[in-house]
Amino acid sequence: MIAARGVADPTPAYYPGCSLDGLGNPYEVSARQVLAHLGLKLERIVDYNCCGATEVKNLSHDVSLALPSRNLALARARDHHEVVAACSGCVYSLARANEAIADEPTRMRINALLEEGGAPTYDGGASVQHLLEFIYRRAGPERVRAAVRRPLTGLTVAPYYGCLYTRPRCYTGVGKLAGTDDPIHPHFLDELLVACGADVARDFRAKTICCGGGHALSDLDVSVAFSASILAEARRAGADLVATICPLGEINIENNLDRVRAAYGAEVVRPVAYFTQLMSLAFGASLREARLADNFSRPDRLLRSRGFT
């Protein structure tokens, strides 16, 4: 069951996920700055737990549903109807739980687990969306444009959406529900970046290919090859840097940079930054405030050379 988007929920719940409290922290910090500038409010889920990503389901179906369900139950306990997650992996597994618990026997099994573990039970009703979709729908390019103080003029950005932001629509509802992005040719990120004054690499064809992050550690050659192909395509499309919307994609590409450089040449490498970092920069934050020096690919160096401080 996919709850309809846009149920009147003035302050949706915010599910941070492990990464935003860990390696992906620059994403969270910059996202908060962006939301504050746009006057958007989210309420953080207190005492959330890991969503299980795509790994847990390979070992236990019930555990892979109980983990996200506990978070959705916490959101419902605070009377939220919408949950916003910044990580595409979290969006996938939270939305997957929503679909699975529409089946009554499954819901009863999962709720028994939640009850036994001392958590509130979950009967559906919390629709899940990505932070990008939330910003696009609630603020939109117009309000973003109005908030820009220092346009990203002269910067060509490759908008990289990755796998699980839209896919699969049977879980995420993207392309199925009104007001969601296009699952084959997503464009929300393109529009927000243009509103920030950046040039978007229009012909960037690696928008939704896999980054190899699923096997970032367990199948190195494959994940390096995918990271390299995204960067090489960004180069071909004339981009200066790649904007990401998922901490797994960001960290996987950055973690592979040395190997990409060794195997495919230094000219392929581009810095990678979270889209909220670029938006925050356009809204007037300094490179330091937007935490751009914290990314392992050091987008701050490129941006400084382009006159940003």
Next chain:
Amino acid sequence: MPIVEKSLVEVDRNDSVKLDGIDVSGDWSAFLRSRVVADLDPCILDWVKDQPLGSTITRCWQCGTCTASCCLHTDYGMAEFNPRYFLYLAKIGYATELRRYTNTIWRCLSCNKCVERCPKGVKVEEVVHAIGRYLRVTGAAPESPADRFDRAFTENLLDRGILDEVALFRTYERLEGRRTPLREMLRMGVRLFWSGRLRTGPFANRTRGWNRMREVLRARLAEDERRALSTASPVRAGAGGTR
């Protein structure tokens, strides 16, 4: 349940044909050999379709959209990674052929393009993982790097409720017998520390009130693993052989 494959093309016999002095006579259309596959193992399909992950396998029509969409098959060019074929082999129970792919099936990256595009609503990515799991629990495939990662990941997050990314990285490197040079680790550690992101070990994030949930979920995890093992019959010796 023998399945017979035979030539679907009319025999095109050409005798004494010479092209540029080279003898090319023979059967020109014999690219499909007649063969009989015996001893197919129907247990494979029974097991896979009873798993929550594999339950959609019987909806498959073998159109091949999954393989055409697959990022490993198409973008990376790993021709032998062919999800349509894996589903086919599992459905007919062709164990020996399936076992040729034990070092391939685990490489699925879970990008979900196949699930997105399947016209029949098969959750291909999940079914492929169920088939991989069947091979592992029956002892036909060794534990793969992806299996080890899934396990390390799950154990790590069940411990405190929130993933400790740095510890996961180190645990997994140990499992694979890899070691990032100490200098590299220190360089990384210092950067994470100064940016307030070295949240590992005693400084790791944790979910308050997680203890009970941890025990409940660990018990369910062990129970599911036991059930997977006890319901899967070992791949029969010689099952799926050809003659």
